[in-house]
Structures are given as structure tokens and as C-alpha cells.
Amino acid sequence: MECAATGNSRRCSGGANRRCDGCGAVFYCSASHQISHWSVHKEECGRLKQQISCVKLLNDFPFTFSKEATYQVCEKVETRCSFLDKLGIHRAGIWICECRPLSILKKQLCSRSEYYEWRGVPLDSPVALLLHWPVTIYQAIQLAFGKQLTAETTDELCIHYLGPERELYQAAVFGELHALLPGVQVYIDFVGPAVPHDRDGETLSLCSYAHCMEANCSCKTRKSTDDSSKITLRFHSGYYHDRYQELTKEFLPDLIIAPNAGIAAYKSWLPTIELIREIEVPTIFSDYCEEACRLADNCITSVTGTPLTVPVQLNPFRQPLAVEDSALLLPC
Template sequence: MECAAKGRGTRCVGPAIRRCARCGAVAYCSLSHQISHWSDHEQECERLEEQMRDADILNTFPFTFSEEATLQILKEKESRCTFLSKRSIHQRGIWSCECSCGVSNTNHNCPASINCWNLPSTLVPCSDPISSLSKQLSCWKEYYDWRSISLDSPVALLLHWPLTIYYALQLNDSRIRRRDVSKLINIHYLGPDKELIQLAVFGELLALIPDYDVHIDFVGPAIPDCSRDGETTHLHSYVRCDDRDCECKDPSETSSGSVVTMRLLKGFYHDRFKDLMKDSFPHLIIAPNAGVAAYPSWMETVELIHGLNTPAVFTDFCEEAAHLAACCLSSATGCKLALPIQLNPFRQPMAVEDTALHVPCYSNCFLFGI
């Protein structure tokens, strides 16, 4: 963790081990740096203190591995690499970019057909659910029970992508139903990165939204030039398990009546918008882990989205990032949030390493929207 006053004129004298006594969320290399940074930190200290009080809630998951994936990582007694290695999925297939050592090795030019969990059938949703949903899912425990998955299974580390889409659709159900939604739901998905290696997991939307076909346009600068710009993939089944004799190996047994279609478009949303609108108007726009406050390029996109009057959901890694993003959104649109900042029950259940704050951070941790 870096000193919160880094870059303010004088060099840091050592590691940032001196934490603010009030909020405990920021740290400094020295007393002098802490004093020099107070004029900035004073404005956020009370807010961060409140967020730190909710740390236990953020770290609470129903899985058998929850402490290992949250507290032990936050205390640096465990890492994402060792967590994955213990389960023999480190650097394997769709898991290859789930740790720091995998980020630099991730090849976004790899085929979109990576379609294996590298786990046994008891730990993964590789076939149709036993029963249809009788009510809306509201937490990981309900999802795992419905899909008959053991709570030992780490698949939530990847399924937080489609489950967050599912939850965003539920939160905006009344607004979406005002539009003409017959059999097809169109989603514009902004800023994909590691998802480009994990596209197969979006097949879970076949189970989550069985009465609809889903079309997702993934739009962002991380999509490789030429090789994947314009690429279209159709998913009729789920990610396969490792069992040789499982029914998921027979497409005729697992093919769903619905389809999830995914198209990749390179560039910023405001630059590719005309191309997108040639085919369909979105029922939902979603921008996972957007970092709206960190990247000025978002402002032109936000102004465009505001003019569409389409539900747009953003997520971020922690409440403070969501707060700063919400301020940017309100400033750009001149309106209050249509969807207030709230904890995502389907956030990724493994803590992010090397964060700027001591506040627990999780992928897709908080949702908010316009």
C-alpha cells in the first residue's frame, strides 16, 4: 500500500505503515507526510471511518473458503495465487487472469471458446438447473442452493459477472418493462477487460433469464484491434465440468432453447455508439468496475447515456470509489442517482490485493446508477 501523501513534494521515507488513527483507511510513511496530507484527508476522513465500520459486512460470504479469500488476503497471510493453486486452477483456462501474476500474461487475443471450469461437476453449474426459479435470487447462498453447488466451490469468483447483470436487471425491472421487451434483452456492457477471457461464464444467463434471448455488446478499449473487434459468439449451453461422463459433454443434452449472443466492439462507447444503434437500442447499460472518477474519458460517455434515458448501472471496488463516481455522475447529469449506492450481494467473494485504501475491496462490490 502506498503512502497517501506520495507525490506531494517530498519523497517517502519508507513503507506506509502509519495509519490514520481516526479512520484507519489510509496510511503514511511518516508523521510529516500525514500532517501535510491532512488538508486533503480531512474532507474524507469521517466518511472513510463510517465505511470502515461496515468492513465486516463486506467480508461476509456463505462459502467454506470465505475467511481464506477475504481476511487472510487482506492480512497478507494468503494471496489470490495460492488460493487458486490449492484448487489446481491457477493459470488454467478461464481462471488465468484471476491473480496478479496472471494479469501480465493474459492474452486478450485468445479464443472466446475457452469453455471448461477445470473442476468436477459437483462444484460447477454445467447443466440446466433442476428446477426453475420460484423467486428472485438475492444472495450467493440462494444461488448455490438453486444450482445444487457445494459451498466449497470457487465458481462465484467468475460467476459474479453474469450474476451482477442479473441483479442489475432486477433492480431496474420496472424501468425496463416500460420499453418493448418481447423475447430479446439488449445489454450494452462497457469497459470489459478480464471478461474477454471469461466470456463463456455469461452462458449462465441461460439459466438466470430462461424466458429471453440475451444480446450483449461488449464495448471498450481493451478489446484487441482487428483480431477480435466485431467478433460475435453464440452461447447455447453452460461452461463444461471436468468429468468425462457428464451430460454437459453432449450438446444435445445441455442445449438451451434460448441463446446468449455476445459481440465485441473496440473503442469508447461514445465513439462506437452509432455502430451499436444500427442494430438495437439497449434495455440496460452496465459498466462493471468502471472507475468513473479516475478516468476523464467517462464524462462524454456519461453525457451520452444520460440523453438516452436508459437504465445505466455502474459498479466499483469499494464504497469510497462509488461515492466519488456518484459525485461525478451527478455533476455531469445535473441529477441525483436513479439507483443509490448499495452493496452488491453478488460481488466477487475474494478480496482485491494491493489496494489504495485499507477499506476491503471486491470486484463489482457496490452498485449505483443513473
Template sequence: MECAAKGRGTRCVGPAVRRCPRCEIVAYCSLSHQISHWSDHKEECERLEEQIRDSDMMNKFPFTFCEEATVQILEKKQSRCTFLSRRSLHHIGLWSCECSCGFSHIGHNFPVLIKYWNLSSTLAPCGDPISPLSKQLSCWEEYYAWRSISLASPAALLLQWPLTIYHALQLNASRLQSADGSKDIIIHYLGPDKELFQLAVFGELRALLPHNNVHIEFVGPAIPEYRDGEKININSYLHCDDIDCKCKLSSGTSSNTVVTLRLHKGFYHDRFRDLMKDSFPHLIIAPNAGVAAFPTWMETIELIHQLKTPAVFTDFCEEAAHLAARCLSSITCCQLALPIQLNPFRQPMAVEDTALYLPCYSNCFLFGI
């Protein structure tokens, strides 16, 4: 963790081991750096103190592995690598980039669309739901019960992506219904990163949105040049490991819903004209956006504001969401249409080595314009 006063004139004298005694979230290399930074930190200190008081809520999940994936990782009693290794998932298929060392094992020859969960049928949603949704899903426990999978399943670590899209659509349902009466749902998905190695999990939208065809345009600088323009149709669910499961049969699913993905390298404001030749979005979503951290967001936010299309952003912790919301309001001169709120479908495993002593989770808080 870096000293909060780094770059303010004098050089840091050592590691940042001295925490602010009030919020205990930011840290400093020395007393002098702590004192010099107080004029900046004073405004945020009370807010951070309140956030840490509410952090227990962020760590609350229904899974049998909850403490192992949250508290123990946050307290550095174990790592994401060990969590995956205990389940024989470390550096395996879709799970390859779920730990800090994962990306080093992924090269150009990594499969475009991995079709296996590497989990048994009791742990993976590998076919059609037993029954259609009777109500809107509001938490992981409801989703797992509907899909008839055990709460010991780590599948939620990957299902965070389609479930966050589903939740964002539900939160904007009133705005989307008036957009048009088409069966198609067009989503512009900004800034994909490790999702590019987990694309097949978006096939779960076939179960979540059975009456729609879902078209997702992925746009971001992390997309490799050689994949620019690539189109992928997902017509089935990911397979489980059970040899005799019906998910292995071509007729294993009855859903006619198709999820179509297309990749575009570059920033949204640079690629928007190309995208608009084919589709106008019903929803724009930017997972783990880091709006306050990257100046390149300014042009994109100005463009989204002009479109008047519902746009949902997520970030790793409440403080990052707060700073992003301040940027959004400054650029658009408007209040948030969707206030900052905890995402019930955030990834249930803590992020390691964060910039603040705050619990952080992928897709943790969401907000929108």
C-alpha cells in the same frame, strides 16, 4: 501502498507505513506528509472511518472457503494464487487471470471460448436447473441452492459477471418493463477486461433469464484490435469434468435461450453510433468502472444521461463508489436513480494490494443513473 500525500510538493521519504490514527485507512511516508494532507483528508476521514466499521458485512459470504478467501487474503496470510493452487485451478482455463500473475500467462493464442469449468458436477452449474426460478434470487446462498451446487464450489468467482447483470436487471425491472415488450434484452457492457477471457460464463444467463434472448455488446479499449466486431453465440452451459455427465451431450440442455456476445474496441462515446445501427440498449452496465479515476468517463456519462437508459456502475469498495457517485451527479446535475448499495453477487474473494486499507471485492458496490 502509496503515500496519500504523494505529489503534493515534497518528495516521499520512504514507504507509506504511517496510517491516519483516526480512520486507519490512508497511509503516509512521514508525519510532515500526514500534516500537509489533512486539509484534503479531513472531509473523507469520518466517512472512511464509518466504512471500515461496516467492513465485516462486506466479508460475509455463505461459502465454506469464506475466511480463506476474505480475511486471510486481506491479512496477507495467503494470496489468490495459493487459493487457486489448492484447488488445482491456478493458471487453468477460465481461472487463468484470477490471480495477480495470471495475465502474464495469457497470449494471443488463448481460446476465444473455453467450454470447461475444470470442476466436478457437484461444484459447477453445467446443465439446466432442476426447477425454474420461483422467486427473484437475492444472494449467493439462494443461487447455489437453486443450481444444486455445493457451497464449497469456487464457481462464484466467475459467476459474479452474469449474476451482477441479473441483479442489475432486477433492480431496474420497473424501468425495463415499460421499454418494450420484446423477448430480446439488449445490454451494452462497458469496459470489459478479464471478462474477455471468461466469456463462456455469460451462458449462465440462459438459466437466469429463460424467457429472453440476451444480446450483450461489449465495448472497451481493452478489446484487442483483431477481435473488434467479433460475434459469439453461446448455446450451452459450461461443461463439468465428470466424464459421464449429460452436459457432454449435444442435447444436454433444453433451454432455447441464446446468449449473443459481440465485441467492440474503443470508448463507448466513440463507438455508440455504430452500436445504434443494430440495437438500442435496455440496460447499460459498467462493472468495476473506476468513474472517478478515469477522465474518459465524462463523455460517456454525458451520452448515457442523454439516452435516459438505465445505467448501472459497480466498483471495488464503497469509497470508490462514493467518489464515482459524486462525479455522476456533477456531470448529470441529477441525483442517483439507484443509490449506492452492496452487491449480493460480488466476487467472494478479496482483491489484493489495494490503494486503501479497505476490503475490496470485484463488483462490490453498485449504483446507477
């Protein structure tokens, strides 16, 4: 854990083991650093305390492995690696990016319980660790358009997906959008500096998705190669504001999504937010914790001069595996 006063004029005296009694979210290396940082921290201490109180809500999942994946990871009883190893999927296939550091390799549903029941997935399956990517897209669509998107309401959807990282190596899971948006042809443009240069311009078509376990379910009778509902992924290296003109030569976006964006942490977001303000395309951002979302809210509203249309809220399809070694000890 890093001392919250790091960067002040005085050097840290050691490890940050002194926790703020007020919020319980930040740590200091010494009493003197805690006292000197109070003029900064007092503005956020109460807010962080309120967010800490939400930890039970954020860790409330219906999955049988939830306690191991959240509380025990945060309390250092488990690590992401040991948890995945127990499941026999550590550094295997599509799971390879689920522990840090990243390995470089080439009816409206309202809850995860509803989603699992509809798809016939058992609650002891850790597939939720991967499927949170496509179902978060589904949630963003509902928030942006306020209705369930089907072939009856639209036959085509273009999404600009900003700042992908792990998603680049787990692209196959986006085939789940076949099930979520049947009959809709979806184009997803992945844009960000993490896209390798040798993948710039690459196109990937996903023509199938994982079917449920029921022998007689109607999902097994659907054509998996139906071009009318093809999911097309396209990869673009660089910042969105630099690539936008090129990206929109063929399609204008219907929706922009930026998961785990870190808007307040990276200055490169400022010209992108300016661009989004100008083009007036519905945009949904997410981040790892409420505080990051609040800071992003301040950043976005200061650039655009208007409040958010969609308020900060909990993602019902968030990933049920805690983030380790974050800068603050806030529920994620």
C-alpha cells in the same frame, strides 16, 4: 501501500508504514507528510472510518473458503495465487486471469445462498469467483426494471457492457444467463479499450450452460441448443461514446452495465456519462469499494445535474475474493 500524500511538493521518505489512527484506511511515509495532508484528508477521514467498519459485512459469505479468500488475503496470510493454487486451479483454463497481472489470451434471487441452492451448487465450490459476472448482470436487470425478467415479460434483451477486462477471457461463464433468463434471447455488446483490436467485431454464441449435479433435475431435459434463448456476445474495441452510433445501427440498448468502472479515476468516462444522459437508457455502475462508488456518485450527478435513481448499495453477488494492493485499505 502508497503514501496518501504522494504528489505533494516534498518527496516521500520511504515506505508508507504510518497508518491514520482516525480511519485506518490511508497510510503515510512520515509524520510530516501526514500533517501536511490533513487539510485534504480531514474531509474524508470520518467517511472512510465508517466504510472500514463494514468490513465484516462485506466479507460475510456462505462459502467454506470465505476466510481464506478475504481476511487472509488482506492480512497477507494468503495471496490470490496461493489460494487458487490450493484449489488446484491456479493459472488453469478459465481461471488464468484471476491473479494479477492479466494473462493475454484469446423466482428473483436475492442472495448467493439462494442462488447456490437453486442451481444445486455445493458451497465449497469456488465457482462463485467466476459466476459473479453473469449474476451481477442479473442483479442489474432487477435493479433497473424492478421485476423478474422472463420469456413472459420479454423475449429479447440488448445489454451494452462497458469496460470489460477479465470478462473477455472468461466469456463462457455468461452462458449461465441461459439459466437465469430462460427463454430470453440476450445480446451483450462488450465495449472498451481493453478489447484487443484483433477481436473487434468478433461474435460469440453461447448455447448451453452448466447443469446441476442432481440426476433427475428438470434442467437436464432442457434443450441446450434452443435458439430462442441464445446468448450472443459481441466485442468492440474503443470507448463507448466513440462506438455508440455504430453499435446502435441494429439494436438500441435496453440496459447499460459498467462493472468496476472507476468513474472518478478516468476522465474518459465524462463523455460516456454525457451520452448516457442524452439517450436516457437505464445504467448500472459498480466499483470495488464504497468510497469509489461515492466518488462516482458525485461525478455522475455533477455531469447529469440529477441524483442517482438507484442508491449506492451492496452487490449481493459480489466476488468472494479480496482485491490485493489497492490504493486504500478499504473493504472491497
